[in-house]
Amino acid sequence: MTPGVTWTRGEMLAVAGSLQVRDGDVTVVGLGLPQVCGFLARRTHAPSVRLLLEIGAFEPDPTESAMGIADPRMWEGSTAFGSLLEVLGVMLHGQRVSLGLLGALEVDQWGSLNTTEIVAEDGTRRRFRGSGGGNDISSSAERTVIIMTHQPRKFASTLAFLTSPGRRVDGRSRPELGLTGEGPTAIVTDRAVIALGASGATLESVHPGEDPDAVVAATPIPLAVPAGGPAETPSPTRFQLDLIRSRLDPKRWYTG
């Protein structure tokens, strides 16, 4: 940890999420933190990552904060415009996308996601934005990474609604379900990185200053802990933080 450097939980999440992007990835990003992670990776360790937006924007490089994927600010700097069928059809369903970065309301131990609706304890239902391209990304990308804040209510062994399938659904594997790709490989939160593999979820690393036991207690899904304990996630660098603050999220909507 560099002396004098401090960061917010949101910045830590953006940096940890960006580290999941590999140079050369072809990536479909959801709005918000996934987008900050993707742009941060491109400006640091993964300069040749290609980012795509389902609305039909290829490799955007926005300079202003956008209100969403349908905000024209978000499409600035794109190298090509096309259609949803080109991004989610030709690129994604056509097996040309290596990484999907997705947000979630609720996640289970196999990385299946709910972005459709939440049912409160009193039975009240609250509806959210639904799948959009999220289900398509989960069904067809070579791998996906889930980016979300760490709240116990967001982890559930049974989702209120399974919008996007993870590594297994009802005990069935992706090939048995007819899905391609490995599925989700990690859940990155503002407290930890949870690796997802063939045997389930493992607490791979906790962020600097986090107590592993407290993180496990705040993660109510089956969660393995490595014999020697989890690693510590690398701290954000000054360069990463400057990029987030000056360029990628200057209004602090996602990382404040």
Add this chain to the structure above:
Amino acid sequence: MTVGLDRRCSMGDFVAGIADGTHLALAGFAISRNAVAFAHELVRAGRRHLTVTQVIGGLETDLLAAAGAVDTLTYGGGSLDRYGPLHGVNQAALGGSLTLVEYSALALTLRLHAGALGLPFIATRSMLGSDLASAPTDRGEVRAGENPFDGAPCLIMSPLRPDVAVVHVDAADKAGNAAITGPTWSIPETARAARSLAVVAEEIVKVGDIDPSNVDIPAAIVDAVIPAPRGAYPTAVYGHYDYDGAHLQMYVDAGASGPAGLAAYLERWVYGTASFDEYLLRAVA
């Protein structure tokens, strides 16, 4: 120069031809390129029992749902981006007056694509293993099957052919050749799937003024050309105007206070205005 057909008509005349119970296809996306002028006119005309298909819902969808005009909405989700959720859609759905059928964005686009091409069916891996497949399966719109060539599981989907599609374009000539700039999301498939297509245009240009290479929707599939400058307000039209964030926020705030809030918005801004031009004058004043 070909004289050609003249398919221009006013928004009022077009809406007069849309009956209760029509299956509409809309093509806005959240806060961009919504056919808001069309939605206002439909609401003022008191249309009921509409079925709406839209890949990503936005303001137009929510206005129709808030007005109680829609019985069934088939969509791939939707929102007003960071301004907030589709309160009108969500409240009508949770209240039981609106049946929501949720797809993934790609699966619904593929059903429209199959409808446009007259394909007997189309198959995908999207929605397999998810809860999204349940409602469309129960409705007989999709079914789990297997690839006849390799036996792998797949989702077999029926083609979708709405009655009327309404699409907001940058420019159109009087015959209907239309151009769109920026990303086109599911506009191409939505426009082509419907049995009848209306283009709502920011600008009417002379036949031949749009370079044929730039025509996104050929007149051959267009039935009506409706002039409506700023007709997508308060949503954005790329290259023409930005969204009006303050107005969108006011709409979302009205929705957040419940159905009465949306009713008050409609009363003030839709029922309380004689035309979309009057709405624009008041809204930007």
